[in-house]
Amino acid sequence: MEENKMREELLLKKENDYYYDEKCPGCKVERAKHMKKDMSLRNLFNIWMVVLCSALPISSLFPYLYFMVSDFHIAKREEDISGYAGYVGSAYMFGRALTSLLWGIIADRFGRKPVVITGIIAIVIFNTLFGLSTSFWMAVVARFFLGALNGLLGPMKAYSSEIFREENQAAGLSTFSASWGIGLVIGPALGGYLAQPVVKYPNIFPKNSIWDKFPYFLPSLIISIFSVVVLIACFWLPETLHNHPLISQDESAGGGDDADSLETGGTGCGDKDKTIQKDENLLLNWPLMSSIIVYCVVSLHDVAYQEVFSLWAVSPRRLGGLDFTTDNVGDVLSITGVGLIIFQLALYPKFEKVLGPVGFARIAGVVSIPLLQSYPFIAMLSGFTLYLLINIASVIKNLLQISIVTGMFLLQNRAVDQHQRGAANGISMTLMSVCKTIGPAAGGAILNLKY
Known part of the structure; x- marks a missing residue:
């Protein structure tokens, strides 16, 4: 038994070229x-739950944000509601843009797990306060701190690649993207079904109760309760960061800068001779920065789409909307969520192996253009035809977007070593958050101009 253990440790040292320490969580x-033994349901489930916990609060407000801002009585005209709604949506991303790099550096210094736990605690506190907002400015401040103190997404991106072998990284980051996409879909569904419960479910939620005084509290409460459960589970989350310096022969010898290894995916342990140069200055690491730029552009477009779609769907026909109820929006997004789960977990890794992350992203970007151009024509329809086509368009749009994002995640995490991965993802999250700060405000403003 003891000889087998020593043999395993020697093999591990030979493969990774650094000392194995039994007390180091990263070495374990x-x-x-x-x-x-890395490709386990437990690892995938950990990623799924933590990312879902972070994604749910981001977009859960979109279906009812129009009505929430209207109840604040800050907009002088009905046409101005979309503009104010954009500011509430942007507050979260603005806060996250200011602190994402800092959280990434902290994750590289102290570990992924402490940052994840801190972020979930922030979700529990400030997501609950947002649901209890009684004024426009209270809602903006709660969303700002929710974003500023929630720095878990960058470290979780790093974690999703570090917990798996290289050939399984696509599955890990696909799980990350799937959970992220599902959160951005289930979140609005929760908001659509559970907002204003006294109006929708009078037999369960009586008038003059807390649900009547705070009509948008229930979806925030459900998300916060879920976050508490995830928070407890995270105390058993494996830490991937090493607590001792890594002495790597590859680093001392240096590698060739081979961007092609990123485009083809670089999967498989035999690709070590194609490992790209890991620049110490992350801003000069072109494979990293180029993938971040694409990720930012796609993210700006996506958050603007998420908000505009919900606002457009619930707007009256006379203003060019679909005149949907929040339940209708929840139905559409729930169907989209099911499609995302099936595609990301079952199909994306196979497409990525064949086309590579860059090739697949290119195809998805091209197909998205005519798809989005079809939305105004779909709005001219009515009845079952409208409902069917808007569901199909929503599913395809979100599948294409999440495919691009997953590809960029793979490129970003393959472009750096572990000791810089938190900071690299922090840069990615910072720049993405800046774009997503612009997205809701710009989307709301453009929709307001249309009206």
Whole structure:
């Protein structure tokens, strides 16, 4: 037994070129990867739940934000509501843009797990306060701090690649993207079904109760309760960061800068001779920065789409909307969520192996253009035909978007070593958050101009 253990440690050291320390949590993860025990449902489930916990509060407000801002009585005209709604939506991303790099540096210094736990605590507190907002400015401040103190997404992106062997990274980051996409879909569904419960479910929620005084509290409460459960589970989350310096022969010898290895995916342990140069200055790491630029552009477009779609769907026909109820919006987004789960977990890894992350992203970007151009024509329809086509368009749009994002995640995490991965993802999250700060405000303003 003891000889087998020593043999495993020697093999691990030979494969990874650094000393194995039994007390190091990162080494324990490397040992599991070496023994090919990394691809477990537990690891995938951990990623799924933590990312879902972060994604739910981001977009859960979109279906009822129009009505919430209207209840604040800050807009002088009905046409101005979309503009104010954009500011509430942007507050979260503005806060996250200011602190994402800092959280990434902290994750590289102290570990992924402490940052994840801190972020979930922030979700529980400030998401609850947002649901209890009684004024426009209270809602803006709650969303700002929710974004500023929630820095778990960058470290979780790093974690999703570090917990798996290289050939399984596509599955790990696909799970990350799937959970993220599902959160951005289920969140609005929760908001659509559970907002204003006294109006929708009078037999369950009586008038003059807390649900009547705070009509938008229930979806925030459900998300906060879920976050508490995830918070407790995170105390058993494996840490992937090493607590001792890594002495890597690859780093001392240096590698060739081969962007083609990123485009083709670089999967498989035999690709070490194609490992790209890991620049110490992240801003000069072109494979990293180019993938971040694409990710930012796609993210800006996506958050603007998410908000504009919900606002457009619930707007009256006389203003060019679909005159949907929040329940209708919830139905559309729920169907989209099911499609995302099936595609990301079952199909995306296969497409990525064949086309590569860059090739697949290119195809998705091209197909998105005519799809989005079809929306004004779909709005001219009515009845079952409208409902059917808007569901199909929503599913395809979100599948294409999440495919691009997953590809960029793969490129970003393959472009740097572990000791810089938190900071690299922090830069990615910072720049993405800046774009997503602009997105809701710009989307609301453009929709307001249309009216």
